[in-house]
Amino acid sequence: xxxxxxxxxxxxxxxxxxxxxxxxSNVYSYMxxxxxxxxxxxxxxxxxxxxxxxxxxxxxxxxxxxxxxxxYVVVFAPVGLxxxxxxxxxKLSFSALIGMFLLYSILIGAALSSIFLVYIIGSLVSTFFIxxxxxxxxxxxxxxxxxxxxxxxxxxxxxxxxxxxxxIVNMFLGSSMLSFSISVVGVFVFTGLTxxxxxxxKALALDASISGEDKRKLTIIGGLTLYILFINLxxxxxxxxxxxx
Numbered sequence: 202x203x204x205x206x207x208x209x210x211x212x213x214x215x216x217x218x219x220x221x222x223x224x225x226s227n228v229y230s231y232m233x234x235x236x237x238x239x240x241x242x243x244x245x246x247x248x249x250x251x252x253x254x255x256x257x258x259x260x261x262x263x264x265x266x267x268x269x270x271x272x273y274v275v276v277f278a279p280v281g282l283x284x285x286x287x288x289x290x291x292k293l294s295f296s297a298l299i300g301m302f303l304l305y306s307i308l309i310g311a312a313l314s315s316i317f318l319v320y321i322i323g324s325l326v327s328t329f330f331i332x333x334x335x336x337x338x339x340x341x342x343x344x345x346x347x348x349x350x351x352x353x354x355x356x357x358x359x360x361x362x363x364x365x366x367x368x369i370v371n372m373f374l375g376s377s378m379l380s381f382s383i384s385v386v387g388v389f390v391f392t393g394l395t396x397x398x399x400x401x402x403k404a405l406a407l408d409a410s411i412s413g414e415d416k417r418k419l420t421i422i423g424g425l426t427l428y429i430l431f432i433n434l435x436x437x438x439x440x441x442x443x444x445x446x
Contacts (some may be wrong), residue, residue: 224406231424235306242310247317332435343399354397386436
């Protein structure tokens with residue numbers, strides 16, 4: 202009887218391991234896809250000069266420039282798109298979610314194109330690897346820890362909202378001190394949320410009450426969420442560590 206229970210437990214653990222491996226393999230595939238798409242789009246818009254055509258109104262007589270309304274659309278449209286995807290993924294088809302996911306990646310890439318004009322390439326590369334290391338460490342922590350991070354996640358998301366509002370305000374104020382403060386707080390918030398999100402995704406992957414199709418869709422939502430956290434962590438670190446061109 203003891204041996205039979207042991208065999209059943211081993212089989213259950215093996216089954217869970219397979220489910221988790223497949224689920225997170227898909228989650229990270231989508232996350233990496235989004236990073237590649239955003240990176241290529243961002244680099245192309247900056248290097249081709251489209252950034253000046255699309256996002257700036259340039260007066261060639263006086264030499265003055267102002268930000269185009271298109272820039273604000275590109276910056277804020279992803280927020281609504283992400284919220285819509287997360288709220289309606291049950292009713293959206295898988296192909297529709299993929300399309301919206303790719304659109305989100307393209308918009309973020311366009312919005313971030315200015316970093317190639319502001320920071321030197323070496324700084325972008327080094328900060329990317331630093332962000333990757335911090336992200337990976339917190340992802341592993343969230344996946345392996347047995348400590349319930351749900352309360353921490355709620356507090357961090359409240360801080361996330363505060364950072365988002367402060368960042369919008371600072372777009373118009375242009376305060377370097379506020380920008381620095383947002384970045385410092387952001388590093389802690391986004392690394393903490395990474396651990397919490399990994400724990401949450403692990404629970405969703407093992408939830409037998411969720412249908413196979415919904416779990417398939419959740420891998421897209423999971424990839425989107427981790428992508429958002431990584432981008433925000435990267436930008437926070439870049440503002441703190443990045444060498445300007």
